[in-house]
Amino acid sequence: MGPLIPHGFINPDLNLFFAFIIGLGFGYVLEQAGFSSSRKLAGVFYGYDFVVLRVFFTAAITAATGLLLLSYLGWLDYSILYINPTFLWSAIVGGVIMGFGFIMGGFCPGTSLVGAVIGKIDAMFFVIGMFIGIFIFGQFYESFESIYLGYGLGPIFVYESLGIDRDLFVLILVLVALTAFYITQRIEDKVNDTPINVRESRPSYAIPASLIILAAVLLLVLPSSPRNSWDETDAETILSEMAARKHYTSPDEVAFSIMQGKDYPALLVDVRAPEDFKYFTLPGAINIPLNQILNRRWESTLLNPEYKVALFSYSDTHAEEAWLLTRRAGYKDIKVLEGGLNNFLHTVFLRDIEPERKRPDCIEMHTARFQKEAKEYFKMGKAIKKVEKAPTPVIKIVEIEKPVSGGC
Amino acid sequence: MNNSQTQLLNIGAFLFVGLAVLFMLVQYLIGPDYKMNNAGMLDEAVNHNRWVMPVDIKNMAESSRLQDYLLVDLRETVDYNHGSLPGAINIPFDELLEKKSLKHFKTKKPLLLFSEKESRASVAGLLLSGKGINNVFVMANDYNYVKENVLENYKPSSAYINSEKAEYDYSRFFKAAPQQAVQPAALKPKIIKTEVISVGGGC
Incomplete structure (x- = not known):
C-alpha cells in the first residue's frame, strides 16, 4: 500500500488491489458529482455551475489535511510519497491540448471514462480520441522527447516556491478554498437567478467548514513530528x-x-x-x-x-x-x-x-x-x-x- | 441534497475528526515518555559534539574548570568508593532513569558522564537527551584509561584517542586474501524483483 501504514502491516502485493478499490471510489465520486455530464463541466466557464471547482478544491484540502494528519499519527510515511515531477514545457503544451479537448469534447480524460462507462456516446468518442492521441504520442515519442522532458523542475512544492511553512500553506489553502466556495455560490445564484426560498432552504455547510479549519489549525499548532510514537520502546x-x-x-x-x-x-x-x-x-x-x-x-x-x-x-x-x-x-x-x-x-x-x-x-x-x-x-x-x-x-x-x- | 443527508454527513465528519484527535491523544498517552524524538536522538549521536576528549580533560583539570561540569560516575558504587x-x-548505570537520579540532573551545569566503558556513558547520554536533559557531555574512553593516561601521567599521543579507533592493523591479519573481503562489490545487495507501479495522473 505504498506509503500507507508503515511496519509492513499491508503486504505490498496488495497494492494493485487497493489501487483498484481507490479507482472505483474515485469514479463513483466523479459520477455522483455529476461530472459525467459535459454541461456540468462547462458550467464553470459560463458561471452557472461551479461544482467542478468545489469538488476539486474539496478534494485538495481534504487530501492535504488528511495526508498530514495521518503522517503525524505515523500511519503514513510522508517521505516516500511519490511527487509527480514538474516539466514546465510539457505542462504548458499538455495544458493547451487538454484545454482544446475540453472545449471541443466537454470532458477531461478522467470524466470521459466515467461518461463512457454510464453509456454516453460522446464520451465514448472522446475516449477513442484520447487513445489515438496516446498512440500517436507513443509512436513519435522520440521526436516529442525534448519537449516532454523540457525544463524539468523535479518534484516541487508550492509552499517551497512561495517560501512559507508547509502547515501554514495548508491553512491558507483551506481558507482560500472555503472563501471560494462561498463566492462561487453567490455568483451561481446571480447567474441563475435562484429564487430566495431555494437559497434559504439550502443546507448549511458551517460544520464541515469549521471542522476542516480546525484540522488545519491543529496541524499548524502541533510540532512537526511527535516527540514519541506508540510503537517505540520506553x-x-x-x-x-x-x-x-x-x-x-x-x-x-x-x-x-x-x-x-x-x-x-x-x-x-x-x-x-x-x-x-x-x-x-x-x-x-x-x-x-x-x-x-x-x-x-x-x-x-x-x-x-x-x-x-x-x-x-x-x-x-x-x-x-x-x-x-x-x-x-x-x-x-x-x-x-x-x-x-x-x-x-x-x-x-x-x-x-x-x-x-x-x-x-x-x-x-x-x-x-x-x-x-x-x-x-x-x-x-x-x-x-x-x-x-x-x-x-x-x-x-x-x-x-x-x-x-x-x-x- | 436534503437535510437528513446533510446531517448524516455532518455526523460523519464530526466522527472522523473526533476519532483522529482521539487517536492522537491515545497514541500520545500510551507512547513512551520522551522529550526528543528518535531522529533527534540520532542527530544528537551523529552530529552534535558531545564528546570530551582526553586533551580537554587535561586542560580542564589543570585550570580546575572540571568543576564547571556536574561529573557523573556511572560505575557501580563499589568502584566509585575505590576512587573517582x-x-x-x-x-x-541501571539507576540512571530513577527519580532520585533525575533529580541530580536538574542543574544548570552541563553534565559530564563517564563509566567503566565508553559505550555505556554514550548511551546513557543519549537516553538523558531523549528524556529532555540538555547539555549532556560524554567523556571519551573509560574511567581507567582517563585516570592512568590523562590525569596521572598525561601522554600527548592520547590527546584525541577514543574507543572507536582501530587498535590493530587489520589488513595484517587477513593477509591471505584480503582484497575480496575489502571489495564492497561482492557485498552488493541482491536485487530480486523489479516492480513497476504506474501512477495515473489527475482525474
Missing part, C-alpha cells in the same frame, strides 16, 4: 536491557556464525563510516553507517527473522548507539558484538587459548577446541571464501512509471 |  526498558547486557553477542558466537553460516545464519552489520568499511570489515558484513541506521531502506533487512543481526563497530560505542536507536524504534532481537572489532580480533587471533585450569571440564575443553579451530580458520584466510555465500540484503526495486496523462 | 574523579557523583 527508555526504562532499554536501560534495564542494557544494564543486564542482554544485547551482547560474544566474539565466539560471531566467529561461529561466520564459520557455520548455513546452520547459524547471521547478518553482520558494520555501522562504521563507509571508508572504514572499505578498508576492512568482517567477512560477509554489510555496511549501514550509524547516521543511516533508522533509514526505512534497511528496515526489512534488520527485521528479517531468518537470520540474527549483529551490529559492530571498532569498539561498542557506535554499535551500542545504533542498537539504542533501533531498539527505541521498536526493533527486537538485534545484538551487538561485544567489544566490537577490536575485541573480536583480540579474541580470535591473539588470546591464549589454553584452558585456564589444569583439569578443564567438558565445556571448557570444547570451547578451547572451538577457539583453536576458529583461530586456524581465520588465519588460513578461509573466512574470505565465505564472502560469496554471505547473506546479502535483498532489495526490492520499485520503479515508478511516469504518468502518461496529466491532471484533468 | 574529584567532585563526581555516583549514579550506577
Whole structure:
C-alpha cells in the first residue's frame, strides 16, 4: 500500500488491489458529482455551475489535511510519497491540448471514462480520441522527447516556491478554498437567478467548514513530528536491557556464525563510516553507517527473522548507539558484538587459548577446541571464501512509471 | 441534497475528526515518555559534539574548570568508593532513569558522564537527551584509561584517542586474501524483483 501504514502491516502485493478499490471510489465520486455530464463541466466557464471547482478544491484540502494528519499519527510515511515531477514545457503544451479537448469534447480524460462507462456516446468518442492521441504520442515519442522532458523542475512544492511553512500553506489553502466556495455560490445564484426560498432552504455547510479549519489549525499548532510514537520502546526498558547486557553477542558466537553460516545464519552489520568499511570489515558484513541506521531502506533487512543481526563497530560505542536507536524504534532481537572489532580480533587471533585450569571440564575443553579451530580458520584466510555465500540484503526495486496523462 | 443527508454527513465528519484527535491523544498517552524524538536522538549521536576528549580533560583539570561540569560516575558504587574523579557523583548505570537520579540532573551545569566503558556513558547520554536533559557531555574512553593516561601521567599521543579507533592493523591479519573481503562489490545487495507501479495522473 505504498506509503500507507508503515511496519509492513499491508503486504505490498496488495497494492494493485487497493489501487483498484481507490479507482472505483474515485469514479463513483466523479459520477455522483455529476461530472459525467459535459454541461456540468462547462458550467464553470459560463458561471452557472461551479461544482467542478468545489469538488476539486474539496478534494485538495481534504487530501492535504488528511495526508498530514495521518503522517503525524505515523500511519503514513510522508517521505516516500511519490511527487509527480514538474516539466514546465510539457505542462504548458499538455495544458493547451487538454484545454482544446475540453472545449471541443466537454470532458477531461478522467470524466470521459466515467461518461463512457454510464453509456454516453460522446464520451465514448472522446475516449477513442484520447487513445489515438496516446498512440500517436507513443509512436513519435522520440521526436516529442525534448519537449516532454523540457525544463524539468523535479518534484516541487508550492509552499517551497512561495517560501512559507508547509502547515501554514495548508491553512491558507483551506481558507482560500472555503472563501471560494462561498463566492462561487453567490455568483451561481446571480447567474441563475435562484429564487430566495431555494437559497434559504439550502443546507448549511458551517460544520464541515469549521471542522476542516480546525484540522488545519491543529496541524499548524502541533510540532512537526511527535516527540514519541506508540510503537517505540520506553527508555526504562532499554536501560534495564542494557544494564543486564542482554544485547551482547560474544566474539565466539560471531566467529561461529561466520564459520557455520548455513546452520547459524547471521547478518553482520558494520555501522562504521563507509571508508572504514572499505578498508576492512568482517567477512560477509554489510555496511549501514550509524547516521543511516533508522533509514526505512534497511528496515526489512534488520527485521528479517531468518537470520540474527549483529551490529559492530571498532569498539561498542557506535554499535551500542545504533542498537539504542533501533531498539527505541521498536526493533527486537538485534545484538551487538561485544567489544566490537577490536575485541573480536583480540579474541580470535591473539588470546591464549589454553584452558585456564589444569583439569578443564567438558565445556571448557570444547570451547578451547572451538577457539583453536576458529583461530586456524581465520588465519588460513578461509573466512574470505565465505564472502560469496554471505547473506546479502535483498532489495526490492520499485520503479515508478511516469504518468502518461496529466491532471484533468 | 436534503437535510437528513446533510446531517448524516455532518455526523460523519464530526466522527472522523473526533476519532483522529482521539487517536492522537491515545497514541500520545500510551507512547513512551520522551522529550526528543528518535531522529533527534540520532542527530544528537551523529552530529552534535558531545564528546570530551582526553586533551580537554587535561586542560580542564589543570585550570580546575572540571568543576564547571556536574561529573557523573556511572560505575557501580563499589568502584566509585575505590576512587573517582574529584567532585563526581555516583549514579550506577541501571539507576540512571530513577527519580532520585533525575533529580541530580536538574542543574544548570552541563553534565559530564563517564563509566567503566565508553559505550555505556554514550548511551546513557543519549537516553538523558531523549528524556529532555540538555547539555549532556560524554567523556571519551573509560574511567581507567582517563585516570592512568590523562590525569596521572598525561601522554600527548592520547590527546584525541577514543574507543572507536582501530587498535590493530587489520589488513595484517587477513593477509591471505584480503582484497575480496575489502571489495564492497561482492557485498552488493541482491536485487530480486523489479516492480513497476504506474501512477495515473489527475482525474
